[in-house]
Amino acid sequence: MIDTHSHLYLEEFDEDRSEVVERAKLSGVKHLILPNVDLETVPSLLATKKQFPDYCSVAMGLHPTSVGNDYQKDLQEIERLFLDENPVAIGEVGIDLYWDKTFVKEQIVAFEQQLQWAADLHLPIIIHNREATNEILSSLRKFVGKVTGVFHCFSGNETEAKTMLDFGFKLGINGIVTFKKSTLPQVLSKLNINDLLIETDMPYLSPTPYRGKRNESAYMLQTALKLSEIFEVDLSEIKRVTTKNAITLFQLTEVS
Template identity: 40%
Template sequence: MIDTHSHIYLPQFEEDLDEVLSRAEQVGITDIFMPAIDFNSNDQMEKIEHASINFHQMVGLHPADVKELESQFEQELFDRCSAEKIVGVGETGLDYYWSTDYVAEQKKSLHAHCKVAKATNKPIILHNRESTSDLLNIIDKEQNGALTGIWHCFNGSVEEGKKAIDLGLHLGIGGVVTFKNGGVDKTVKELPLNRMVLETDAPYLAPTPKRGKRNEPAFMQITAEKLATIFDVSVQEIIEKTSNTARSLFKI
């Protein structure tokens, strides 16, 4: 199983990371992809290691952390993303839930991430909160046939999911698909499984029945089981399909 979105380098895991990673190994997680919050995240990622799990780093600036962008931001993003070990660009995106003070800067940052993703031929990781139409409009503008990526923690409508897929994106499916009343399970059922990847967004958004607790990669098993129920296939099929999609998207 591949966790395509996990912030295990954050302080929430400082005390028991070894236990967290051995639980991940026990459920069969082989690869963990780590999206960045800001440029300091990669120093934290460097410290993560485990004998039988592969870790993959990304570089980016989370939309909720965007303030005034420095003039050399795009160049620095490009330089950092060009490193061979960096497998993706993000996380970026738009977030109008926490604050709308820096919407213009968030959009500028998202454009910069798109340009760098295309220039480095690496997928983009998109965060979206109460900003779907602006997000999809920007991806539409930036798409020149070379942009790939993931709408992480997909929570849109069927129509928005289809539009995202038409624009070349994949859908990251995490704990919210297990939430009662969320409706994400019904939406996901109407969308193609071959464009989905599994993720946790650890330490956030733990699946039911762990909802409200700290999320961790091992809990992705619950999400895989939920998807198997939704699509009426075996858990093994879910794991194989989503892992193959993740491998080809990130070229690992």
């Protein structure tokens, strides 16, 4: 398996980062994608990549909740810091209208600017969407055919899923699908495993039975098990197809 959304570089893992990686390897996780948050997270992200160079790939981006008055300067600086880091994606980027709507205009401009990076660099994007599906889709519409990627932490309905897939995107599935009241299993049952990636969003969103605890890549297995139940196929098939989807999307030539 490949954890397509890991924040291994955050301080929650400062005490035991190597052990977390060991447990991930033991549970069959072969590679991690580390999406950036903002300027402050770049040093620890790049240090983590340096510590596990073959095990981690990085994504370059400015998270929508970090878009403020200085976002243009932040974008320039992030672009410069990632110049020699061979990012495999632009992320995580998007629009978040849940936490704060003050900078909605700036969030849209920043998102479209980073969509342009993705188009120019031929990189996929990792989308963060919180209560902003319509806004995100209307920005994406301008880039259909030029940019692909993944809707990280997908939790929408079937209509939204179909539009995202029509736009050439995959859906990132994490621990939410294991939650008791989640409607996601029902939505996913109408889709195809080929449309899905598995992720953790660690340290957040631990799957059942670890809900509420710090999440880590080793727990991806719970999400994969849930998918095998939803699609009524072997766990090995879920692992094989979602891994292949991740390798293809992020062009991870060195992972097999």
